[in-house]
Amino acid sequence: xxxxxxxxxxxxxxxxxxxxxxxxxxxxxxxxxxxxxxxxxxxxxxxxxxxxxxxxxxxxxxxxxxxxxxxxxxxxxxxxxxxxxxxxxxxxxxxxxxxxxxxxxxxxxxxxxxxxxxxxxxxxxxxxxxxxxxxxxxxxxxxxxxxxxxxxxxxxxxxxxxxxxxxxxxxxxxxx
Numbered sequence: 001x002x003x004x005x006x007x008x009x010x011x012x013x014x015x016x017x018x019x020x021x022x023x024x025x026x027x028x029x030x031x032x033x034x035x036x037x038x039x040x041x042x043x044x045x046x047x048x049x050x051x052x053x054x055x056x057x058x059x060x061x062x063x064x065x066x067x068x069x070x071x072x073x074x075x076x077x078x079x080x081x082x083x084x085x086x087x088x089x090x091x092x093x094x095x096x097x098x099x100x101x102x103x104x105x106x107x108x109x110x111x112x113x114x115x116x117x118x119x120x121x122x123x124x125x126x127x128x129x130x131x132x133x134x135x136x137x138x139x140x141x142x143x144x145x146x147x148x149x150x151x152x153x154x155x156x157x158x159x160x161x162x163x164x165x166x167x168x169x170x171x172x173x174x175x176x
Contacts, residue, residue, distance in 0.1 A: 003162065004038075004162035005152075006158060007048070016152045019056075022149070023117045031114075032113040032123070032169070033111075033112055033168055034167055034171035037161050037162065037163055038163045044102060048153070048154055052112070054147065054148075054149045054151060055069055071143055107174045109174050117142050117148055119141075120142065122139065
């Protein structure tokens with residue numbers, strides 16, 4: 001358990017926000033960036049959310065994947081199925097483990113291919129859990145020039161995250 005972040009969502013969303021605008025030039029010089037973490041559903045009803053592309057004032061607002069300022073939104077259900085958002089901000093749909101054990105550890109990797117963060121610039125995002133691709137590539141464009149804050153949330157149960165790494169370049173697994 002150590003230094004993991006345990007997000008407890010009980011009757012509402014609980015959010016954690018990274019206080020950094022991820023628009024660093026090395027992220028685009030290497031063709032994009034990767035985000036890797038260990039996620040752990042702690043209850044059978046838990047839902048986990050990750051949102052990219054928010055402004056600093058919007059990050060962590062309500063359940064972030066449904067916020068209109070979110071460029072890439074991801075929801076994981078307790079069965080580690082990636083579900084589309086209410087406002088269709090994501091296209092990651094599929095189930096990784098239909099019978100997960102609360103307390104199980106899963107490696108989540110998201111890669112985002114882009115050459116800049118200017119409004120209207122296209123990007124492609126891919127999601128992997130334990131090296132298996134979930135759904136198909138999500139293609140869209142950035143809607144807020146210069147705003148790429150990241151937030152994480154839990155709703156209706158507990159989800160934990162640990163070993164967060166965000167780095168330049170497009171990884172093929174959490175180990176690389």
